Amino acid sequence: MARARLAAAMTAFVPAFVAAFVVGGVSLAAPPAYATTGPDLPVELPTCLLPLPLLCDEQHEPEPQESWSPPPSVEPGPEETWPGPDEPEEEPWRPAGEDEHRVPRGHPETGGGGLAPDDPVWPFALGGAALTAGAGLAGFAVRRRKGVV
């Protein structure tokens, strides 16, 4: 029943859809319709054109009062450097003179302990367990002996 209803609807819908599609396609493919003037009629140019500025030919120079600031995303190139404050020039290297020689106090601290061996815990745990087991066995033996006697 439902299938029959669907078939009926399709039968009704498809021709209408095809017709609408064909009409729309034809209207799109056709050239636009202009209100044409005949060849005998003079062409009148519009006289109300607005003068547009020629941006490509004229550079807008900033006024002397205007201040220019770089856009915020501008960063110096790899070869450029920001003009910084006056930095003192690095002095050329020179060795310490004999009068500057100092004997440090104490010894250098040149170790972090990364190579120091870690003390394992398991021998102590296993040894303690063995001692406890030995004591238990000894106690059990004594009790058995008393029981026998």
Place this chain on the structure above:
Amino acid sequence: MSSEQRLLRTGAAVVSLAGLLLIGLGISGFFSDEPEPGPVAATNPVPSVPGVPSGRVAAPMRAARPTAVYIPSIGVAAPLMELGLDAQGAIENPPFDPPNQAGWYRYGPVPGQRGAAVITGHLDTRSGPAVFANLKNVKRGDQVQVMRADHSVAVFVVDKVEHTPKRSFPVKKVYAKLSYPGLRLVTCGGTFDRQAHSYVDNTIVYAHLAAPYYPKS
């Protein structure tokens, strides 16, 4: 005494003795596995300079900033930084990072000049070996080469290696006023005191300048 009783007593004795033995070996450090110091950084081995007379002491070189130290026998090739004094008057230490960093003491002779120049480096960082992890394996006669900023190389030859407790660090010997160009390499050694977070000894290598090399201009 029944055989069962004897077995129990023997078992108790054996197990107790084994426990005591384990605890004793644990205290003695028998089970401690000391990590082997591996190479700190992959470096091309620097060959020893052939024909350097180990017994001869060369004349002092002109002063130039040291830039790197090479110890071919233990595979050390490390950049050098300047070390000064800290607020307590002790010598500054190179940083732990990078681990392959050594330093030379700025308020002393420059390596190659007359006097005892001092270079220090870490034995290890908190997690692994550092630049002088194998300094204790340096032997008498080994070369220590110090590259300098003028491209000259000061070639030292090791005189002796000393292991001294830190509490009796030989300050006068290390920073001695020598009549010849000498070099001392210092790092830590001995056992690690976990409470003090410090090694108890220092390893000190004493060397003398055997040959200066200047680039051909």
